[in-house]
Amino acid sequence: DVQMTQSPSSVSASVGDRVTISCRASQGISSWLAWYQQKPGKAPKLLIYAASSLQSGVPSRFSGSGSGTDFTLTISNLQPEDFATYYCQQSNNFPPFTFGPGTTVDIK
Amino acid sequence: QVSLRESGPALVKPTQTLTLTCTFSGFSLSTSGMCVNWIRQPPGKALEWLARIDWDDDKYYSTSLKTRLTISKDTSKNQVVLTMTDMDPVDTATYYCARVRVGAGGDRAFDIWGQGTMVTVSS
Numbered sequence: 204d205v206q207m208t209q210s211p212s213s214v215s216a217s218v219g220d221r222v223t224i225s226c227r228a229s230q231g232i233s234s235w236l237a238w239y240q241q242k243p244g245k246a247p248k249l250l251i252y253a254a255s256s257l258q259s260g261v262p263s264r265f266s267g268s269g270s271g272t273d274f275t276l277t278i279s280n281l282q283p284e285d286f287a288t289y290y291c292q293q294s295n296n297f298p299p300f301t302f303g304p305g306t307t308v309d310i311k
Numbered sequence: 312q313v314s315l316r317e318s319g320p321a322l323v324k325p326t327q328t329l330t331l332t333c334t335f336s337g338f339s340l341s342t343s344g345m346c347v348n349w350i351r352q353p354p355g356k357a358l359e360w361l362a363r364i365d366w367d368d369d370k371y372y373s374t375s376l377k378t379r380l381t382i383s384k385d386t387s388k389n390q391v392v393l394t395m396t397d398m399d400p401v402d403t404a405t406y407y408c409a410r411v412r413v414g415a416g417g418d419r420a421f422d423i424w425g426q427g428t429m430v431t432v433s434s
Contacts, residue, residue, distance in 0.1 A: 246424040
């Protein structure tokens with residue numbers, strides 16, 4: 204199975220900050236990497252698919268990059284509604300479709 | 312508008328079998344490239360993918376849970392059913408169903424999710 208790791212596990216940031224979250228796959232997954240945002244008590248929401256494609260309706264301050272084993276989610280100009288937990292997920296080698304352990308973005 | 316909704320018991324006893332239903336609208340599971348997945352999340356923990364069923368009835372299961380899971384679909388009712396046998400307290404979680412589109416034009420990401428249903432395993 205492909206293992207996904209994320210760093211950091213949590214980050215404290217302020218409104219207006221730029222936040223970068225890393226995701227690493229245990230083996231190459233091409234660009235089949237997605238990012239999700241989850242708020243407490245809510246279902247995850249797709250932000251980025253195919254490593255760098257912005258899902259329809261998602262603000263352009265969210266961006267993704269990477270291929271192979273190393274990926275990054277960047278949130279520029281952090282907004283109050285962006286405080287949440289973020290998960291990466293691979294869909295290249297399956298089953299299973301593995302998720303990362305999550306990164307929580309909270310208020311500094 | 313695409314939507315999915317999970318339904319099932321909120322409480323099951325250890326060793327019982329859990330049956331969950333995902334009822335969806337806005338797309339058809341007979342359309343090429345359409346797939347429905349089940350994903351769960353224990354309280355305070357990360358997401359765990361469980362199973363997927365495709366438009367052509369291909370099925371995929373979690374490596375660690377495959378002996379306990381069965382996924383099926385009723386295309387005429389727009390429903391996908393997941394059964395999980397021999398439930399244990401560690402299976403306490405919110406269970407989600409989610410759509411994914413594969414093949415030409417598909418993004419292979421879980422683009423639409425249900426609201427989730429919380430299942431507690433306790434005697």
